[in-house]
Amino acid sequence: MSLIKELDYGTPIRLSEDEVTLTIDGVGVSVPAGTSVMAAAMSMGTKIPKLCATDMLEPFGSCRMCLVEIEGRRGTPASCTTPAENGMIVRTQSDKLARLRKGVMELYISDHPLDCLTCSANGDCELQDMAGVVGLRDVRYGKEVANHFETDSPLALPVDTSNPYFQYDPAKCIVCNRCVRACEEVQGTFALTIEGRGFDSRVSAAGVSFLDSDCVSCGACVQACPTATLMEKTVVEHGQPEHSTVTTCAYCGVGCSFKAEMQGDKVVRMVPYKGGQANEGHSCVKGRFAWGYATHKDRITKPMIRETITDPWREVSWEEAINRAASEFKRIQNDYGREAVGAITS
Amino acid sequence: MADGATRLFIPRDMAALALGADGVVAAVERETAKRGLALDIVRTGSRGLLWVEPMVEVETPHGRIAYGPVSARDVADLLDADMLNGGAHSLRLGRPEDIPFLAKQQRLTFARCGVIDPFSLEDYRAHGGMAGLERAAAMDAAAIIDEVKASGLRGRGGAGFPTWIKWDTVRKADADRKYIVCNADEGDSGTFADRLLTEGDPFTLIEGMTIAGLATGASKGFIYSRSEYPQAFEALQRALAVARRRGVLGASAAGSGKPFEIEARLGAGAYICGEETSLLESLEGKRALVRAKPPIPAIKGLFGKPTLVNNVLSFAAIPWIMANGGKAYADFGMGRSLGTLPVQLAGNVKRGGLIELAFGATLRAVVEEFGGGTLSGRPVRAVQVGGPLGAYFPERMLDIPLDYEAFAAAKGLLGHGGVVVFDDSVDLAKQARFAFEFCAVESCGKCTPCRIGATRGVETMDKVIAGVQTERNLNLVRDLCEIMTDGSLCAMGGLTPVPVMSAITHFPEDFSKGSRLSVAAE
Ligand SMILES: Cc1cc2nc3c(=O)[nH]c(=O)nc-3n(C[C@H](O)[C@H](O)[C@H](O)COP(=O)(O)O)c2cc1C
Ligand code: SF4
Ligand code: SF4
Ligand code: SF4
Ligand code: FES
Numbered sequence: 001m002s003l004i005k006e007l008d009y010g011t012p013i014r015l016s017e018d019e020v021t022l023t024i025d026g027v028g029v030s031v032p033a034g035t036s037v038m039a040a041a042m043s044m045g046t047k048i049p050k051l052c053a054t055d056m057l058e059p060f061g062s063c064r065m066c067l068v069e070i071e072g073r074r075g076t077p078a079s080c081t082t083p084a085e086n087g088m089i090v091r092t093q094s095d096k097l098a099r100l101r102k103g104v105m106e107l108y109i110s111d112h113p114l115d116c117l118t119c120s121a122n123g124d125c126e127l128q129d130m131a132g133v134v135g136l137r138d139v140r141y142g143k144e145v146a147n148h149f150e151t152d153s154p155l156a157l158p159v160d161t162s163n164p165y166f167q168y169d170p171a172k173c174i175v176c177n178r179c180v181r182a183c184e185e186v187q188g189t190f191a192l193t194i195e196g197r198g199f200d201s202r203v204s205a206a207g208v209s210f211l212d213s214d215c216v217s218c219g220a221c222v223q224a225c226p227t228a229t230l231m232e233k234t235v236v237e238h239g240q241p242e243h244s245t246v247t248t249c250a251y252c253g254v255g256c257s258f259k260a261e262m263q264g265d266k267v268v269r270m271v272p273y274k275g276g277q278a279n280e281g282h283s284c285v286k287g288r289f290a291w292g293y294a295t296h297k298d299r300i301t302k303p304m305i306r307e308t309i310t311d312p313w314r315e316v317s318w319e320e321a322i323n324r325a326a327s328e329f330k331r332i333q334n335d336y337g338r339e340a341v342g343a344i345t346s
Numbered sequence: 347m348a349d350g351a352t353r354l355f356i357p358r359d360m361a362a363l364a365l366g367a368d369g370v371v372a373a374v375e376r377e378t379a380k381r382g383l384a385l386d387i388v389r390t391g392s393r394g395l396l397w398v399e400p401m402v403e404v405e406t407p408h409g410r411i412a413y414g415p416v417s418a419r420d421v422a423d424l425l426d427a428d429m430l431n432g433g434a435h436s437l438r439l440g441r442p443e444d445i446p447f448l449a450k451q452q453r454l455t456f457a458r459c460g461v462i463d464p465f466s467l468e469d470y471r472a473h474g475g476m477a478g479l480e481r482a483a484a485m486d487a488a489a490i491i492d493e494v495k496a497s498g499l500r501g502r503g504g505a506g507f508p509t510w511i512k513w514d515t516v517r518k519a520d521a522d523r524k525y526i527v528c529n530a531d532e533g534d535s536g537t538f539a540d541r542l543l544t545e546g547d548p549f550t551l552i553e554g555m556t557i558a559g560l561a562t563g564a565s566k567g568f569i570y571s572r573s574e575y576p577q578a579f580e581a582l583q584r585a586l587a588v589a590r591r592r593g594v595l596g597a598s599a600a601g602s603g604k605p606f607e608i609e610a611r612l613g614a615g616a617y618i619c620g621e622e623t624s625l626l627e628s629l630e631g632k633r634a635l636v637r638a639k640p641p642i643p644a645i646k647g648l649f650g651k652p653t654l655v656n657n658v659l660s661f662a663a664i665p666w667i668m669a670n671g672g673k674a675y676a677d678f679g680m681g682r683s684l685g686t687l688p689v690q691l692a693g694n695v696k697r698g699g700l701i702e703l704a705f706g707a708t709l710r711a712v713v714e715e716f717g718g719g720t721l722s723g724r725p726v727r728a729v730q731v732g733g734p735l736g737a738y739f740p741e742r743m744l745d746i747p748l749d750y751e752a753f754a755a756a757k758g759l760l761g762h763g764g765v766v767v768f769d770d771s772v773d774l775a776k777q778a779r780f781a782f783e784f785c786a787v788e789s790c791g792k793c794t795p796c797r798i799g800a801t802r803g804v805e806t807m808d809k810v811i812a813g814v815q816t817e818r819n820l821n822l823v824r825d826l827c828e829i830m831t832d833g834s835l836c837a838m839g840g841l842t843p844v845p846v847m848s849a850i851t852h853f854p855e856d857f858s859k860g861s862r863l864s865v866a867a868e
Contacts, residue, residue: 103825107802
């Protein structure tokens with residue numbers, strides 16, 4: 001068993017009758033019209049570096065890691081915000097692009113604590129991944145520079161642990177806006193915003209703590225966050241999960257799919273599964289965070305039968321339980337007609 | 347107002363007000379009452395000769411005669427000198443059109459500014475106003491755009507993009523609603539042409555926007571003005587009210603049979619609000635965060651609808667073009683820079699102000715002939731053209747013609763036409779630092795190269811100025827400039843390297859520790 005890693009196309013899948021054909025790094029590819037250059041590249045297995053893009057959200061174009069070269073176009077357009085067009089000739093790698101990406105990463109890291117080993121996202125951090133991909137070896141801006149992470153920095157803000165399920169650590173924020181956009185686009189709650197301008201920009205639950213804000217604790221922002229900034233408290237406490245299973249939420253009739261991410265038999269977190277057709281990677285607070293019942297002593301884990309409502313429950317095998325249900329359905333249909341049996345779920 | 351009374355023109359422009367124009371009006375009223383003289387005071391905009399503001403003009407049988415700079419204290423003396431009949435006085439400037447600063451200009455867009463009563467539609471018409479709109483009202487949309495195309499007009503807000511292409515894109519866009527948005531945010535330091543025009547001749551802007559409405563099929567326009575310009579905003583409100591009352595705007599704009607309405611809005615007070623996509627966000631009531639393009643505003647702009655965004659000066663050039671023909675406009679200028687550019691001269695100059703010139707005139711002519719050199723009397727050392735994101739040019743490069751392509755070739759830009767002059771006391775290393783600082787303060791914070799890069803630029807320039815590992819840090823500044831130029835989402839971060847690199851390239855002596863100025867300053 002291993003951790004299920006879902007592919008991230010960077011921008012939402014577009015459905016269209018029309019196809020466009022372009023060339024990426026010398027290879028031809030056809031995608032539905034409206035698909036971004038980034039997603040077109042991913043459809044042929046080419047991962048263009050990215051930080052602000054994720055396929056649950058509309059492209060935003062802020063991190064500038066995904067720049068590419070397109071023949072006949074000026075400059076280095078962002079592949080996440082550039083729609084693929086017929087006949088486009090795209091290069092995802094060049095000396096210039098490598099310089100730009102490394103330079104942008106150098107800027108990011110100049111305002112980031114270098115504590116990966118003790119960070120809750122260690123091993124599951126897109127910033128870490130991208131620093132590796134672009135080959136950053138040196139940050140030349142020096143130590144005594146404006147930053148958000150040193151405790152004595154005037155820009156440093158305390159960790160917000162007010163939400164019972166996740167925390168917000170502004171020191172690690174790369175201001176990619178994914179959380180803000182997830183709250184708007186995926187959940188529709190608009191609880192988050194960016195406060196301040198320029199270098200001062202920071203995510204804020206509209207000026208109050210997460211708990212006091214309009215946040216409904218759906219966790220879409222936490223899932224969208226590429227760093228340790230927004231992190232499930234269970235991961236902060238236990239560490240990264242090492243394997244996962246796709247399962248269905250046990251609460252309501254929507255039937256959201258989840259990845260139960262675990263260490264051994266211990267659930268570390270429940271992450272909405274993008275492949276789930278009922279929820280497409282989103283969920284409510286219950287399935288996402290309120291899974292304490294999984295290990296509760298009162299949890300029913302074996303099938304039980306009782307003859308009448310006054311009888312005590314009796315543990316039985318699955319076979320007996322299923323046979324019993326089937327035979328009772330048959331009996332009722334025999335006695336009262338086929339339509340006497342109905343089903344309701346919630 | 348008395349019949350046959352002498353007409354006296356006193357500007358109400360912001361600069362004139364700051365220099366005491368209202369005091370002059372009060373003094374005139376007091377002194378003429380004392381003397382039993384009948385006067386009709388017309389409050390105008392400014393002609394843009396800022397060093398002689400308040401410039402007062404009197405109407406005489408020999409035309410208007412200007413006096414300036416007039417202070418309240420001078421009024422009695424001027425009346426004694428028979429100013430009302432154009433009498434001689436040390437402040438007498440003669441006929442405005444003969445003042446060399448004005449005589450040598452080609453005023454098309456600014457022909458009426460400072461001349462007419464800004465809120466009198468009659469005055470406006472008497473000076474050629476409305477002819478363009480009336481002609482356009484009888485034309486079909488494509489024909490209007492052909493005329494704009496023939497004029498060669500390019501956006502005067504900064505980027506110099508061919509105006510007709512935007513217009514045509516909006517015209518061809520299929521939508522139930524389209525918008526015209528006038529960018530009147532005028533944030534560039536050292537620029538003031540948008541303000542002069544909106545205060546002095548707002549009907550020209552209204553006429554230009556209405557023609558744009560007819561040409562694109564938009565029925566609603568917005569003017570995004572700024573809170574730092576209270577007079578301009580008030581002037582817009584007044585002029586819009588007149589335009590509505592007189593049917594220039596409304597259900598059948600100027601009798602065209604098509605509806606067009608304009609609303610003036612006050613901006614959110616940040617430089618970045620002038621960037622067109624963040625301006626649209628701001629108009630929608632949101633944080634002024636830059637949008638990624640595509641989609642361009644002409645396809646998906648305000649509230650997701652096709653939107654034409656143009657600068658005040660771009661719209662204001664349109665009435666002349668429609669009245670006189672695109673070809674006549676294109677007869678001015680050179681190469682692909684056609685028509686006139688309203689240059690705004692400021693900084694350390696003797697004669698600052700508005701200079702509308704056909705493209706092709708040199709920067710030297712602007713600084714020396716019009717500006718008369720520095721106010722301090724010291725030699726000109728650097729001239730920054732195109733606002734805070736424009737290049738610093740050394741004196742030896744002043745022969746560059748005002749031409750979009752020539753400026754691009756010199757790694758600079760014309761931008762909105764701002765020209766700021768510095769004498770030899772300027773330290774270009776400090777100006778380079780300032781360019782980063784400006785960007786750091788004004789950055790919207792969306793994209794990484796600008797959000798973090800501008801602040802790192804300030805810090806690294808501080809090291810260069812302090813002489814800490816100068817060569818290494820200067821190289822880091824150069825690398826950073828490449829990241830910002832090619833990596834930034836918008837021109838704020840993308841053009842900040844222009845002033846920085848021009849300073850490093852043209853004034854290298856200011857960037858080595860021990861340069862004369864940093865030593866002198868310490
Ligand atoms: C940081 C920034 C500030 C800008 N400020 C202004 C401004 O104050 N006024 C303006 O007309 N254009 C400004 N622009 C340019 C606009 O984005 C846009 O190009 C212009 O309004 C288009 O009009 P035009 O084609 O008539 O020039 C700015 C651009 C940037 C990047
Ligand atoms: S909290 Fe996370 S998702 Fe939100 S802006 Fe910061 S890094 Fe991005
Ligand atoms: S996550 Fe919420 S909405 Fe989804 S199935 Fe569970 S309880 Fe229902
Ligand atoms: S370049 Fe600066 S102002 Fe422009 S989008 Fe990026 S952060 Fe915002
Ligand atoms: S992924 Fe394209 S700009 Fe961030």
